[in-house]
Amino acid sequence: MSARAPLWVNKYKPKRFDEIIGNRSAILEFRAWLKRRLKGANVEKAALLWGPPGVGKTLTVEVAAKEYKLELIQMNASDVRTKDQVMRILGMASQYVSLTGRKGKIILVDEVDGMSGTEDRGGLAAVVDLIDRSRFPVVLTANDPWDPKFRSLREKCKMIRYDRVRSSSIVSYLKKICLAEGILADERALKFIADRSEGDVRSAVNDLQAVAQGRKKLTLEDVKWLAVRDRQFNAFDVLRGIFAAKTCRAAKIALAQSTLDYEMIFQWLHENLPNQYKNPLELAEAYEALSRADVFLGRTKRTQAWTLLSYVIDLMTAGVSMARKSPYRFTKYQFPERLRILSKSKEIRSLRNELCALIAQKCHISRRGASSEYLPYLKFIFEHNPEMAAGIARWLQMSEEMISYLAGWEKAQQIISLMRRRKSK
Amino acid sequence: MAADASMMLWTEKYRPRLLDEIVNQREVIERIKQFVKSKNIPHMLFAGPPGTGKTTTALALAYELYGGYWRQNVLELNASDERGIATIRERVKDYARTMPIGDVPYKMIILDEADNMTADAQQALRRTMELYTRTCRFILIANYSSKIIEPIQSRCAIFRFQPLSDQDIANRIKYIAEKEGVDLREDGLKAILYVAEGDLRRAINTLQAAAALGVVDEKAVFRVVGKASPVEIREMMELALRGQFVKAREKLRELMITYGLSGVDIVRQMHREVFALKIPEEAKVKLADKIGEINFRMVEGADEEIQLSALLAYFSLFGSQLK
Numbered sequence: 001m002s003a004r005a006p007l008w009v010n011k012y013k014p015k016r017f018d019e020i021i022g023n024r025s026a027i028l029e030f031r032a033w034l035k036r037r038l039k040g041a042n043v044e045k046a047a048l049l050w051g052p053p054g055v056g057k058t059l060t061v062e063v064a065a066k067e068y069k070l071e072l073i074q075m076n077a078s079d080v081r082t083k084d085q086v087m088r089i090l091g092m093a094s095q096y097v098s099l100t101g102r103k104g105k106i107i108l109v110d111e112v113d114g115m116s117g118t119e120d121r122g123g124l125a126a127v128v129d130l131i132d133r134s135r136f137p138v139v140l141t142a143n144d145p146w147d148p149k150f151r152s153l154r155e156k157c158k159m160i161r162y163d164r165v166r167s168s169s170i171v172s173y174l175k176k177i178c179l180a181e182g183i184l185a186d187e188r189a190l191k192f193i194a195d196r197s198e199g200d201v202r203s204a205v206n207d208l209q210a211v212a213q214g215r216k217k218l219t220l221e222d223v224k225w226l227a228v229r230d231r232q233f234n235a236f237d238v239l240r241g242i243f244a245a246k247t248c249r250a251a252k253i254a255l256a257q258s259t260l261d262y263e264m265i266f267q268w269l270h271e272n273l274p275n276q277y278k279n280p281l282e283l284a285e286a287y288e289a290l291s292r293a294d295v296f297l298g299r300t301k302r303t304q305a306w307t308l309l310s311y312v313i314d315l316m317t318a319g320v321s322m323a324r325k326s327p328y329r330f331t332k333y334q335f336p337e338r339l340r341i342l343s344k345s346k347e348i349r350s351l352r353n354e355l356c357a358l359i360a361q362k363c364h365i366s367r368r369g370a371s372s373e374y375l376p377y378l379k380f381i382f383e384h385n386p387e388m389a390a391g392i393a394r395w396l397q398m399s400e401e402m403i404s405y406l407a408g409w410e411k412a413q414q415i416i417s418l419m420r421r422r423k424s425k
Numbered sequence: 426m427a428a429d430a431s432m433m434l435w436t437e438k439y440r441p442r443l444l445d446e447i448v449n450q451r452e453v454i455e456r457i458k459q460f461v462k463s464k465n466i467p468h469m470l471f472a473g474p475p476g477t478g479k480t481t482t483a484l485a486l487a488y489e490l491y492g493g494y495w496r497q498n499v500l501e502l503n504a505s506d507e508r509g510i511a512t513i514r515e516r517v518k519d520y521a522r523t524m525p526i527g528d529v530p531y532k533m534i535i536l537d538e539a540d541n542m543t544a545d546a547q548q549a550l551r552r553t554m555e556l557y558t559r560t561c562r563f564i565l566i567a568n569y570s571s572k573i574i575e576p577i578q579s580r581c582a583i584f585r586f587q588p589l590s591d592q593d594i595a596n597r598i599k600y601i602a603e604k605e606g607v608d609l610r611e612d613g614l615k616a617i618l619y620v621a622e623g624d625l626r627r628a629i630n631t632l633q634a635a636a637a638l639g640v641v642d643e644k645a646v647f648r649v650v651g652k653a654s655p656v657e658i659r660e661m662m663e664l665a666l667r668g669q670f671v672k673a674r675e676k677l678r679e680l681m682i683t684y685g686l687s688g689v690d691i692v693r694q695m696h697r698e699v700f701a702l703k704i705p706e707e708a709k710v711k712l713a714d715k716i717g718e719i720n721f722r723m724v725e726g727a728d729e730e731i732q733l734s735a736l737l738a739y740f741s742l743f744g745s746q747l748k
Binding site for chain 2: 266270273274280281283284286287288290291292294295297298299301337338341349360362363364365366367368369372373374377380381384385388389390391392394395
């Protein structure tokens with residue numbers, strides 16, 4: 001991201017302790033330890049801040065560096081692997097004191113629990129070595145430091161625990177950002193983002209930027225797709241799993257491992273069959289399987305015999321994947337167009353239903369009959385003869401929306417003005 | 426009503442109010458008139474193809490029986506629109522609780538499209554009919570009497586409505602055209618008879634829509650039906666046969682979502698159109714067979730669009746093998 005469009009997590013990063021949201025007591029504890037450590041009191045040489053991601057562990061250290069005018073020497077645990085590297089870091093720490101004119105330094109080693117297995121065994125010893133040798137306070141962060149291999153590390157550290165940040169706190173933080181960005185945000189939208197983040201402030205701010213940047217208004221609808229986005233990634237995987245499966249079992253597992261609703265996947269498959277299967281034989285066979293699956297689904301729902309569901313699953317997974325005659329071809333899958341159309345045309349459909357109800361009442365027919373026996377003719381009349389249309393519209397007591405639906409907007413204006421004229425006569 | 430009568434839908438404006446005005450169906454009408462005269466009617470079942478006057482006859486019967494009070498004494502229900510037998514039973518119960526107005530000792534319930542009810546719902550309906558026989562008479566209307574369960578049939582006087590002849594429809598259409606001052610040409614009338622297939626309602630609607638253009642000639646009529654029906658369906662089938670499955674499926678969605686056709690509507694129209702396709706004769710049989718299979722699965726299944734897409738995929742495969 002360019003400087004003109006900085007990440008909001010950086011742009012709005014707290015600069016003072018009181019700006020950090022959540023984990024108040026952990027921060028106090030850390031500050032107390034740091035003060036004493038800087039004075040040379042007899043405390044642990046290092047602190048280990050541990051807890052879930054995005055709750056402010058690294059941030060605490062960064063702010064502390066500012067507040068106490070310390071030079072921050074920050075590295076990732078993977079940088080500290082060998083004795084040589086430790087010596088270099090310590091060398092840096094002791095040599096360049098005068099350059100920034102600051103009195104002290106603080107060494108931050110992020111994500112120590114990221115070191116794993118034999119490969120990093122040396123690294124872990126090096127970190128312990130660093131703590132032992134350093135004149136300056138060393139701070140480590142970790143998500144989960146409770147693996148036995150970190151025992152020696154834990155013994156040398158002041159352990160400070162960070163918790164997930166409360167959703168309400170995240171909401172007020174997001175609100176401040178929106179205010180600064182000139183965005184009018186619906187509280188429910190912010191709450192949706194905050195709840196979804198599960199206490200991870202960083203991801204909440206990133207999500208906010210993803211949905212809100214460049215907008216003046218943020219509604220609940222605008223953020224709903226965040227959920228869709230997550231599920232979409234998942235749907236891609238499921239589809240790939242099904243289409244690429246070489247055995248029935250593999251195809252079934254692809255669906256079973258997903259948290260997605262099988263009916264949702266059904267729609268995804270329906271949408272993407274022609275993308276995956278370009279050969280008419282494969283396509284027809286795959287659709288035959290979906291068609292059979294749908295029959296079983298219908299029976300299952302009608303009879304409430306949910307044991308039948310397993311046949312639905314068989315056909316929509318194994319059935320679809322066994323239609324493949326050639327090797328799996330990488331395919332870009334699409335979001336089901338139909339779901340999009342349906343949600344877009346929801347209003348139109350409900351308008352049409354109301355119109356059909358009017359016709360049904362006046363013409364002694366079912367609503368479905370009105371739709372098939374009357375609507376097409378009405379549409380034709382409304383498109384071609386405003387005079388006749390105006391009379392019928394009045395007789396049926398149609399709303400202006402209904403007239404627009406039948407005639408199109410322009411013709412509708414003509415019809416409506418004709419109706420008014422006749423009424424005033 | 427009178428003020429705007431010139432601008433109603435013509436199917437309503439020219440719906441016969443009296444039994445004697447009903448087109449054809451002479452035998453049925455004669456028998457019903459006897460019932461009216463004695464002011465004693467049984468439960469009745471009107472069966473016959475669409476647009477032959479079943480609902481009209483029921484309404485005219487009510488009008489002649491109750492005169493000015495007919496609205497108060499008649500409950501019109503449509504089985505396709507009510508949310509199941511429970512609501513029908515509730516509405517009948519509420520309605521039957523009050524006494525009829527006027528000198529006829531019972532009320533009338535017209536239940537249209539009764540053959541759309543499941544057999545179970547019909548059983549429940551039968552009990553309801555028995556329960557309120559003293560205060561209510563039922564007129565059930567259906568396209569097929571065979572889809573009405575035996576126990577109900579045996580409780581009803583059954584009237585079969587004959588398909589209208591072209592002559593009957595032509596007379597009525599000419600009559601309406603004259604009344605409305607429509608310039609109806611000979612070839613226009615012929616075209617209307619062709620598309621109506623014995624359905625007077627469709628004939629009148631076609632006439633009115635064509636009249637919206639001015640002169641009603643063959644060209645005008647086919648412009649009307651071009652919108653309403655088979656052309657788009659045939660286009661969809663041809664796209665699929667040419668292997669353009671994705672486009673065919675888009676067309677299908679347009680028909681279902683924008684035009685509001687049901688899956689069953691579409692599969693029936695496909696069935697009608699398949700014999701008009703330019704493909705070998707034996708191929709038509711195979712496709713018709715598959716259409717039937719999909720029609721059957723649609724009844725069993727959950728999602729009409731999936732079934733129709735499967736049908737189109739079969740068309741694509743079939744088309745690729747024809748080449």
